[in-house]
Amino acid sequence: MSRNKIYALALLMDSMIIFISVISSCFLFYENNRNITLYEIAYIFLLFWTTLIAGFHLFRHYRHLWRFASIGETKVISKSFVFTFITAGTLHFILSEWEVVKLSHSLLIMTWGITLCAFLFTRLILWSFNENKGMMNKKGKRTLIIGAGSAGILVVKELKKSIDSSLYPVAFLDDDPEKLGLQVRNMPVAGTSRDIEKVIKKFNIEVAIIAIPSASGSDITNIVNSCQKSGVDVKILPRISDIINGRITMNMIREVNVEDLLGRPPIQLDILSISNYVQEKTVLITGAGGSIGSEICRQISSFKPKQLLLLGHGENSIYTIEKELERLYPYLSIKALIADIQDKKRMEHIFSVHRPQVVFHAAAHKHVPLMEHNPTEAIKNNIFGTKNLAECAHQYDVETYVQISTDKAVNPTSVMGVTKRIAELIIQNVNQKSNTNFVAVRFGNVLGSRGSVIPLFTEQIKNGGPVTVTHRDMTRYFMTIPEAVQLVIQAGALAEGGEIFILDMGKPVKISELARNLIKLYGLTPDKDIQIRYTGIRPGEKLYEELFTTEEGNMSSRHELIYVAKPADLTEMDMPLWISQLENLVYSPGGEQTNDEIKKLLKEIVPTYQIDSFFLTRTNVRIKDEFISID
Structure with missing residues (x-):
């Protein structure tokens, strides 16, 4: 329906609630001791309808989606009814003084209370209906939610609401000792991250979702390894900063990748200083x-x-x-x-x-x-x-x-x-x-840049291996x-x-360990399903960065x-002369001989340039002091 039609329907429903509340309060108040006139009923109805609808518009009640109600929406109703209590009470006092109508103040207070309860009850029914829609879906794979915090609760809420979801959450894991043994959204917090394998077996888990946006790379690695030992697929929720509008949807739950295993704390930017220069x-x-x-x-x-x-x-x-x-x-x-x-x-x-x-x-x-x-x-x-x-x-x-x-x-x-x-x-x-x-x-x-190691390893794994690493101890x-x-x-x-x-x-990472973790993420076993082959250091590479x-x-x-x-000392550097000499060498015909001369000139410009490091490495001369690099 259009917004105008939804507004008209909401206004009609609220008018009916006010009318029923007025009739109910009058019946309860007088208990047939005397008959209340239609004039008095109309007076009470108009008094409450006018002030309450005015309050709803004043506090923008009709701009809230009540099927997603929270404490914020409850505050809107509370403000509107406080406004009604004050305004309706003032109007009734004035009209009573003018002897337009004579009614008990207690009747008005009772009407106000019944109307408030009626509105809260109907909103609760609407919210509850939306929450429980699709809750009976139990056709999906039995899913373990790792993390019983706000992110984990949002995941459960979304999964249970999705009638056609392929995942059905059955239990939580959380390292907070105060949550152990408790129920969160009708699901048990069955253990900590140390109990993964035991909980997987107890609840017949088929899929695990890591719902800890602040988890470190080492924590994710341990969780992935434990789940894979039990033959369970692992998925992960992105960082909260990456979740648009604060709501979790199914397409945000994705496979774990190597970037997650190397997870770092979120980077905090000085937005103001960046904006100033850009x-x-x-x-x-x-x-x-x-x-x-x-x-x-x-x-x-x-x-x-x-x-x-x-x-x-x-x-x-x-x-x-x-x-x-x-x-x-x-x-x-x-x-x-x-x-x-x-x-x-x-x-x-x-x-x-x-x-x-x-x-x-x-x-x-x-x-x-x-x-x-x-x-x-x-x-x-x-x-x-x-x-x-x-x-x-x-x-x-x-x-x-x-x-x-x-x-x-x-x-x-x-x-x-x-x-x-x-x-x-x-x-x-x-x-x-x-x-x-x-x-x-x-x-x-x-990670993931063109020519980098991760796309290369991924392609090699998809082709059945082997995954090639230049040196067992290489770090990056x-x-x-x-x-x-x-x-x-x-x-x-x-x-x-x-x-x-x-x-x-952060901390340097062994390329060989990176290769092993990537193989595991594909559900394969290193050196069994996919071989790791060490090919030797290439020209120009370092072992350590x-x-x-x-x-x-x-x-x-x-x-x-x-x-x-600390800035370099440029006082003794004749950069224009060196650039001129480089230009003469680069643009002159000379083949390999020119390349040797070029490298000598490069070393003159940068004395720390190690031209022969590759050959020293090949002859195993002080290999631990050598440096290599991989793209």
């Missing part, structure tokens, strides 16, 4: 079609920039993110720019025409082994491209320039890592003479793409110029998950 500004994002760049686009769009410039070399990826943003943010001004950051004239034209005020530089060659065999391309894109952008940002008075860097730039052992380190030095060098705030943000691996820092981008955007708000911000990546050089140390920033590296 809102109503023209924002340019390079590499906008990539994993990181596209996520920057999504998150920046929510801060209402004046215009978003999507710059990328691949037309398909730029087209995809452009259409996505147009759908999600129809009122946002978006401009797609197909360009190569190595093209200096094209960059100057873009900056002169569009005048970006904020730049996020995410375009880069990032694949370690590929760049090891193609060093000239890494230099062209990561070094020369960065130089072009930085000079344009300075020339056209960009306010904030944020560059995406990597932990592979620390004591680099790869061409990719050393080119990213030089890119950091370039923007620090330009920052010394510029009014633009140039900063770099350094972090490690992001991991973040999800949204987490990394949130902190990148936050770092831009902290920028004063020249800083290298390092994101808190570093986030700071010895010289940089680390200092805290205004955000608890962002640190600042």
Whole structure:
């Protein structure tokens, strides 16, 4: 029905409730001792109908959905009846003084009380009917809800209301000792997380749902392992911050993934500081079609920039993110720019025409082994491209320039890592003479990015294995793409110029353990159903990651998950000369001999660059001190 028809029906029903309440109170009050006249009944009815309906409109009673009633809706009725008590009492006193009508005040008070009870009772019936609709559905798989808090209760409520649900909740688990043995929504809290296997057997559980939005990665791992030992499928509820409108629906309950096993506390952003440097500004994002760049686009769009410039070399990826943003943010001004950051004239034209005020530089060659065999391309894109952008940002008075860097730039052992380190030095060098705030943000691996380890492992598992890991003891820092981008955007708000911000990546994770956990999530057994094969360290890789050089140390920033590296000493660095020498080598014919010369020059620019680390690792010389990296 339309809203007007629903309102008319509600008004009619409420009028009937008031009329019946008036008749009932009159009958009870007089008990046939005298006959009440129709005039008196009409008077009481009009008195209560007028004041009560006026109160309902005053407190917006008819804008509430009573089938989803809560304490808030009960307050609305209470306010309306207090208004009626005062208003009706005042009117009756005045009319009594004028001798328009003479009725007992006790009768009016009784009528008021009966009407209040009648309204609360009818609302309770409506709410109860909605709550119990579909409660008798017991056809779904017997489901264990892990977490008897607010999220778990919402899950049970939604599942029981869904008549066609494939899941039927039968019991809770919760680590709160005060809840053990109690009933929550007619379901027992049957134990703690240590009792999973016992409870699964007792209640014949087929599916378990983790409904603890704040659960740590280790907690989720333990729960998943216990459930899989009992042959039970495991699903998970997203973080509360990811649940739109605060209501849980079936499609929000999903499979557990590796990101959950590496779970971190929710990141708290300083929304005001971010808005101050992004809102109503023209924002340019390079590499906008990539994993990181596209996520920057999504998150920046929510801060209402004046215009978003999507710059990328691949037309398909730029087209995809452009259409996505147009759908999600129809009122946002978006401009797609197909360009190569190595093209200096094209960059100057873009900056002169569009005048970006904020730049996020995410375009880069990032694949370690590929760049090891193609060093000239890494230099062209990561070094020369960065130089072009930085000079344009300075020339056209960009306010904030944020560059995406990597932990592979620390004591680099790869061409990719050393080119990213030089890119950091370039923007620090330009920052010394510029009014633009140039900063770099350094972090490690992001889960799910193109070329990263998780998609590779997933594909290998789907193909029946083996899953290839380069080294048994290899460790990496991991973040999800949204987490990394949130902190990148936050770092831009902290920028004063020249800083290298390092994101808190949590604890490093063994790649071999990551592979095992991913195999288990597919319901398979590592080294039995899916083999894990160790292939050996590849050129340019490290065994362990570093986030700071010895010289940089680390200092805290205004955000608890962002640190600042001590700026490099640039006094003895002749960056223009080195860039000129690199250009001569890169653009001169020379083959492999030129590649050797290029690496020597890169080491001259970055003395901590370890050219021969790969060969030292291959001969097992102090392997524990070697460093490798995986994308």
